[in-house]
Amino acid sequence: MRNDLKFKPKPESPQLRLPGLDEKGEAEAMAAYEWISKNPDAYEFMVSNAFRLAKTGYVSVRYLLGMVRNELRIGVANPLSAAFGRIIVSEYPELEPAIKRHGSRCDGYVATDTKGSKHHGKRNC
Numbered sequence: 001m002r003n004d005l006k007f008k009p010k011p012e013s014p015q016l017r018l019p020g021l022d023e024k025g026e027a028e029a030m031a032a033y034e035w036i037s038k039n040p041d042a043y044e045f046m047v048s049n050a051f052r053l054a055k056t057g058y059v060s061v062r063y064l065l066g067m068v069r070n071e072l073r074i075g076v077a078n079p080l081s082a083a084f085g086r087i088i089v090s091e092y093p094e095l096e097p098a099i100k101r102h103g104s105r106c107d108g109y110v111a112t113d114t115k116g117s118k119h120h121g122k123r124n125c
Contacts, residue, residue, distance in 0.1 A: 025105030
């Protein structure tokens, strides 16, 4: 073994990681689920406004977060918007065309089963 590798090992390359699986992504998804469990009424407020805005076409999750902050005076962090978007689409698949999502580091940590909505009691198995 070369001496430079023995005493100064090269850092692990982030290119070896799987897309959508990241420690920060896991923390963001967990924080979003925790926020929802602490603020169920605010989450329902977000979802009801998402349905209302979906009738006009596009729904911005950051806009929904801003509505929660400004109208309900409940704190919510913008970096959680990707996780919230995925959670909403997984629970309400009818909103999928309206909520645009791009690749995110929390992709592997949010359930994306869009076979049915747990809130509506429907399952298409």
